[in-house]
Amino acid sequence: LGMAVGLAVRPEKIEISKQRPEGVAVNLFTGTVKEIAYFGSYNTYIVQATDGLRVKITEANTSRQDLSDITWEDNVFFWWNDKAGVVLRD
Template identity: 85%
Template sequence: LDEPLGALDKKLREQTQFELVNIIEKVGVTVVMVTHDQEEAMTMASRIAIMSKGRVLQVGTPEEIYEHPTNRFVADFIGNVNLFEGKLSVDEPDRCAVSTGIGEIQVGHGVPGHLNMPVALAVRPEKIEISKQRPDGVAANLFTGVVKEIAYFGSYNTYIVQASDGSKLKVTEANTSRQDLSDITWEDTVYFWWSDVAGVVLRD
Protein backbone atom coordinates (compact mmCIF):
# COMPACT_ATOMS: atom_id res chain seq x y z
CA LEU A 1 0.00 0.00 0.00
CA ASP A 2 1.53 3.28 -1.12
CA GLU A 3 0.06 6.27 0.81
CA PRO A 4 -3.42 4.60 0.74
CA LEU A 5 -5.16 7.26 2.85
CA GLY A 6 -3.35 10.36 1.62
CA ALA A 7 -6.37 11.87 -0.19
CA LEU A 8 -8.74 11.68 2.79
CA ASP A 9 -9.52 14.46 5.23
CA LYS A 10 -8.22 14.07 8.81
CA LYS A 11 -11.36 12.67 10.47
CA LEU A 12 -12.16 10.19 7.71
CA ARG A 13 -8.50 9.17 7.52
CA GLU A 14 -8.46 8.33 11.24
CA GLN A 15 -11.65 6.24 10.93
CA THR A 16 -10.32 4.42 7.86
CA GLN A 17 -7.02 3.60 9.60
CA PHE A 18 -8.81 1.48 12.21
CA GLU A 19 -11.09 -0.09 9.59
CA LEU A 20 -8.12 -1.03 7.41
CA VAL A 21 -6.25 -2.56 10.37
CA ASN A 22 -9.33 -4.66 11.23
CA ILE A 23 -9.64 -5.90 7.63
CA ILE A 24 -5.95 -6.86 7.49
CA GLU A 25 -6.21 -8.78 10.77
CA LYS A 26 -9.37 -10.62 9.65
CA VAL A 27 -7.89 -11.59 6.29
CA GLY A 28 -4.65 -12.66 7.96
CA VAL A 29 -2.17 -11.23 5.49
CA THR A 30 1.02 -9.24 5.90
CA VAL A 31 0.84 -5.76 4.42
CA VAL A 32 3.74 -3.42 3.70
CA MET A 33 2.58 0.19 3.72
CA VAL A 34 4.56 3.26 2.70
CA THR A 35 3.65 6.50 4.46
CA HIS A 36 5.22 9.82 5.42
CA ASP A 37 2.55 10.34 8.07
CA GLN A 38 4.18 9.42 11.39
CA GLU A 39 0.88 9.23 13.29
CA GLU A 40 -0.56 6.94 10.63
CA ALA A 41 2.45 4.63 10.92
CA MET A 42 2.20 4.55 14.72
CA THR A 43 -1.55 3.78 14.56
CA MET A 44 -1.51 1.07 11.92
CA ALA A 45 1.80 -0.74 12.19
CA SER A 46 2.94 -3.64 14.33
CA ARG A 47 6.50 -3.05 13.03
CA ILE A 48 7.95 0.13 11.56
CA ALA A 49 11.07 0.57 9.43
CA ILE A 50 12.46 4.10 9.28
CA MET A 51 14.30 4.80 6.02
CA SER A 52 16.49 7.67 4.88
CA LYS A 53 18.33 7.97 1.57
CA GLY A 54 17.69 4.31 0.77
CA ARG A 55 18.97 3.00 4.12
CA VAL A 56 16.94 1.38 6.89
CA LEU A 57 17.96 3.19 10.07
CA GLN A 58 15.82 1.35 12.65
CA VAL A 59 13.20 -1.39 12.75
CA GLY A 60 10.92 -1.99 15.71
CA THR A 61 7.47 -1.75 17.23
CA PRO A 62 5.88 1.70 17.38
CA GLU A 63 6.71 1.89 21.10
CA GLU A 64 10.37 0.92 20.52
CA ILE A 65 10.76 3.47 17.73
CA TYR A 66 9.17 6.26 19.77
CA GLU A 67 10.65 5.56 23.21
CA HIS A 68 14.05 4.17 22.20
CA PRO A 69 15.27 5.80 18.96
CA THR A 70 18.78 4.76 17.99
CA ASN A 71 19.87 7.96 16.25
CA ARG A 72 19.02 11.64 15.79
CA PHE A 73 17.13 11.16 12.51
CA VAL A 74 14.72 8.59 13.95
CA ALA A 75 14.17 10.60 17.13
CA ASP A 76 13.39 13.74 15.15
CA PHE A 77 11.33 12.01 12.45
CA ILE A 78 8.87 10.21 14.72
CA GLY A 79 6.88 12.62 16.86
CA ASN A 80 8.19 15.80 18.45
CA VAL A 81 11.47 15.79 20.31
CA ASN A 82 13.91 18.15 22.01
CA LEU A 83 17.53 17.40 21.14
CA PHE A 84 20.23 18.69 23.51
CA GLU A 85 23.72 18.55 22.02
CA GLY A 86 26.59 18.03 24.44
CA LYS A 87 29.39 15.82 25.68
CA LEU A 88 29.37 12.78 27.94
CA SER A 89 30.47 14.02 31.38
CA VAL A 90 29.65 10.93 33.48
CA ASP A 91 30.00 7.39 32.11
CA GLU A 92 28.84 4.53 34.34
CA PRO A 93 27.19 1.18 33.47
CA ASP A 94 23.74 2.13 34.80
CA ARG A 95 23.77 5.92 34.44
CA CYS A 96 25.48 8.77 32.65
CA ALA A 97 25.35 12.55 32.36
CA VAL A 98 25.59 14.93 29.44
CA SER A 99 27.11 18.41 29.69
CA THR A 100 24.99 20.76 27.55
CA GLY A 101 24.45 24.47 27.02
CA ILE A 102 21.70 24.55 29.66
CA GLY A 103 23.70 22.56 32.22
CA GLU A 104 24.47 18.97 33.13
CA ILE A 105 21.64 16.53 32.41
CA GLN A 106 21.40 13.28 34.39
CA VAL A 107 20.37 10.14 32.50
CA GLY A 108 19.16 6.90 34.08
CA HIS A 109 20.88 4.53 31.67
CA GLY A 110 24.40 3.81 30.53
CA VAL A 111 25.75 4.32 27.02
CA PRO A 112 28.71 2.72 25.23
CA GLY A 113 31.39 5.31 24.74
CA HIS A 114 33.90 7.45 26.58
CA LEU A 115 34.05 10.71 28.51
CA ASN A 116 33.80 13.91 26.43
CA MET A 117 32.30 11.97 23.53
CA PRO A 118 29.88 14.17 21.52
CA VAL A 119 26.30 12.98 22.01
CA ALA A 120 22.74 14.25 21.84
CA LEU A 121 20.04 13.79 24.44
CA ALA A 122 16.47 13.30 23.17
CA VAL A 123 13.58 14.29 25.45
CA ARG A 124 9.95 14.17 24.29
CA PRO A 125 7.91 17.36 25.02
CA GLU A 126 5.23 15.49 26.97
CA LYS A 127 7.85 14.13 29.41
CA ILE A 128 8.87 17.63 30.55
CA GLU A 129 7.11 19.32 33.47
CA ILE A 130 6.66 23.10 33.59
CA SER A 131 5.67 25.52 36.35
CA LYS A 132 6.07 29.13 37.46
CA GLN A 133 6.89 27.85 40.94
CA ARG A 134 10.07 25.97 41.79
CA PRO A 135 9.08 22.31 42.35
CA ASP A 136 9.74 20.67 45.69
CA GLY A 137 12.07 17.71 45.87
CA VAL A 138 13.55 18.08 42.37
CA ALA A 139 17.35 18.20 42.48
CA ALA A 140 18.41 17.06 39.01
CA ASN A 141 17.44 18.11 35.48
CA LEU A 142 15.82 21.32 36.74
CA PHE A 143 16.30 24.40 34.57
CA THR A 144 14.79 27.83 33.99
CA GLY A 145 13.66 29.62 30.85
CA VAL A 146 11.29 32.20 29.40
CA VAL A 147 8.03 31.33 27.61
CA LYS A 148 8.14 32.67 24.05
CA GLU A 149 5.15 30.96 22.40
CA ILE A 150 1.96 29.26 23.60
CA ALA A 151 -0.45 27.18 21.52
CA TYR A 152 -3.76 25.70 22.69
CA PHE A 153 -4.74 22.39 21.03
CA GLY A 154 -7.77 21.49 23.13
CA SER A 155 -6.47 18.34 24.79
CA TYR A 156 -3.07 19.88 25.51
CA ASN A 157 -1.09 23.12 25.56
CA THR A 158 2.27 23.58 23.88
CA TYR A 159 4.89 25.99 25.23
CA ILE A 160 8.04 27.11 23.43
CA VAL A 161 10.57 27.98 26.14
CA GLN A 162 13.85 29.79 25.60
CA ALA A 163 16.49 28.30 27.88
CA SER A 164 19.38 30.11 29.53
CA ASP A 165 21.74 29.44 26.61
CA GLY A 166 19.31 30.88 24.06
CA SER A 167 18.15 27.53 22.72
CA LYS A 168 14.44 26.78 22.49
CA LEU A 169 12.57 23.67 23.55
CA LYS A 170 8.98 22.45 23.31
CA VAL A 171 6.92 21.41 26.32
CA THR A 172 3.41 19.92 26.10
CA GLU A 173 1.01 19.87 29.04
CA ALA A 174 -2.18 17.80 29.02
CA ASN A 175 -5.53 19.46 29.80
CA THR A 176 -7.05 16.80 32.02
CA SER A 177 -10.24 18.62 32.97
CA ARG A 178 -12.55 21.31 31.62
CA GLN A 179 -11.33 23.65 34.37
CA ASP A 180 -7.66 23.43 33.38
CA LEU A 181 -6.55 27.05 33.12
CA SER A 182 -2.79 27.46 33.12
CA ASP A 183 -1.36 30.52 34.87
CA ILE A 184 1.60 30.51 32.47
CA THR A 185 1.64 33.24 29.83
CA TRP A 186 4.04 34.85 27.36
CA GLU A 187 7.39 36.13 28.72
CA ASP A 188 6.91 34.36 32.06
CA THR A 189 10.02 32.93 33.67
CA VAL A 190 9.36 29.24 34.31
CA TYR A 191 10.98 26.15 35.72
CA PHE A 192 11.08 23.04 33.56
CA TRP A 193 12.32 19.59 34.51
CA TRP A 194 12.13 15.88 33.76
CA SER A 195 13.12 12.59 35.38
CA ASP A 196 16.42 10.91 34.62
CA VAL A 197 14.61 8.09 32.77
CA ALA A 198 12.81 10.45 30.36
CA GLY A 199 15.78 11.08 28.07
CA VAL A 200 17.65 8.88 25.61
CA VAL A 201 21.32 9.43 24.76
CA LEU A 202 22.05 9.25 21.03
CA ARG A 203 25.55 8.76 19.64
CA ASP A 204 24.71 9.15 15.94
Protein backbone atom coordinates in the same frame (compact mmCIF):
# COMPACT_ATOMS: atom_id res chain seq x y z
CA LEU B 1 34.31 7.37 27.51
CA GLY B 2 34.96 10.85 26.22
CA MET B 3 32.44 10.86 23.37
CA ALA B 4 29.90 13.59 22.67
CA VAL B 5 26.27 12.56 22.93
CA GLY B 6 22.89 14.24 22.66
CA LEU B 7 19.83 13.77 24.81
CA ALA B 8 16.26 13.61 23.50
CA VAL B 9 13.24 14.07 25.76
CA ARG B 10 9.67 13.91 24.44
CA PRO B 11 7.77 17.22 24.95
CA GLU B 12 5.08 15.54 27.06
CA LYS B 13 7.72 14.17 29.47
CA ILE B 14 8.89 17.67 30.42
CA GLU B 15 7.22 19.36 33.40
CA ILE B 16 6.74 23.14 33.58
CA SER B 17 5.92 25.48 36.46
CA LYS B 18 6.27 29.09 37.54
CA GLN B 19 7.38 27.85 40.97
CA ARG B 20 10.59 25.97 41.63
CA PRO B 21 9.64 22.30 42.14
CA GLU B 22 10.41 20.76 45.51
CA GLY B 23 12.67 17.74 45.58
CA VAL B 24 14.02 18.18 42.03
CA ALA B 25 17.81 18.31 42.03
CA VAL B 26 18.76 17.22 38.48
CA ASN B 27 17.55 18.03 34.96
CA LEU B 28 16.13 21.33 36.24
CA PHE B 29 16.35 24.40 34.01
CA THR B 30 14.94 27.92 33.76
CA GLY B 31 13.69 29.91 30.82
CA THR B 32 11.11 32.32 29.42
CA VAL B 33 7.87 31.36 27.66
CA LYS B 34 8.05 32.64 24.07
CA GLU B 35 5.08 30.88 22.42
CA ILE B 36 1.91 29.12 23.58
CA ALA B 37 -0.54 27.06 21.54
CA TYR B 38 -3.83 25.76 22.96
CA PHE B 39 -5.13 22.52 21.44
CA GLY B 40 -8.09 21.70 23.68
CA SER B 41 -6.77 18.60 25.41
CA TYR B 42 -3.23 19.95 25.70
CA ASN B 43 -1.12 23.13 25.59
CA THR B 44 2.24 23.48 23.90
CA TYR B 45 4.83 25.93 25.20
CA ILE B 46 8.04 27.05 23.51
CA VAL B 47 10.45 28.06 26.26
CA GLN B 48 13.74 29.79 25.62
CA ALA B 49 16.22 28.46 28.17
CA THR B 50 18.75 30.80 29.75
CA ASP B 51 21.44 29.38 27.41
CA GLY B 52 19.34 30.37 24.35
CA LEU B 53 18.12 26.86 23.47
CA ARG B 54 14.40 26.65 22.64
CA VAL B 55 12.50 23.77 24.21
CA LYS B 56 9.02 22.48 23.28
CA ILE B 57 6.91 21.40 26.27
CA THR B 58 3.47 19.76 26.03
CA GLU B 59 1.13 19.81 29.03
CA ALA B 60 -2.15 17.86 29.14
CA ASN B 61 -5.35 19.62 30.17
CA THR B 62 -7.05 17.26 32.59
CA SER B 63 -10.49 18.89 32.43
CA ARG B 64 -12.48 21.33 30.29
CA GLN B 65 -11.94 23.99 32.93
CA ASP B 66 -8.19 23.38 33.26
CA LEU B 67 -6.44 26.68 32.58
CA SER B 68 -2.74 27.06 33.14
CA ASP B 69 -1.48 30.13 34.96
CA ILE B 70 1.53 30.24 32.60
CA THR B 71 1.49 32.92 29.92
CA TRP B 72 3.81 34.64 27.44
CA GLU B 73 7.09 36.03 28.79
CA ASP B 74 6.69 34.25 32.14
CA ASN B 75 9.88 33.01 33.75
CA VAL B 76 9.46 29.28 34.35
CA PHE B 77 11.21 26.18 35.59
CA PHE B 78 11.19 23.04 33.47
CA TRP B 79 12.47 19.56 34.22
CA TRP B 80 12.11 15.85 33.54
CA ASN B 81 12.76 12.73 35.56
CA ASP B 82 15.97 10.80 35.03
CA LYS B 83 14.25 8.00 33.07
CA ALA B 84 12.60 10.29 30.48
CA GLY B 85 15.66 10.95 28.30
CA VAL B 86 17.11 8.90 25.46
CA VAL B 87 20.84 9.20 24.77
CA LEU B 88 21.71 9.77 21.08
CA ARG B 89 25.13 9.03 19.64
CA ASP B 90 26.62 10.08 16.30
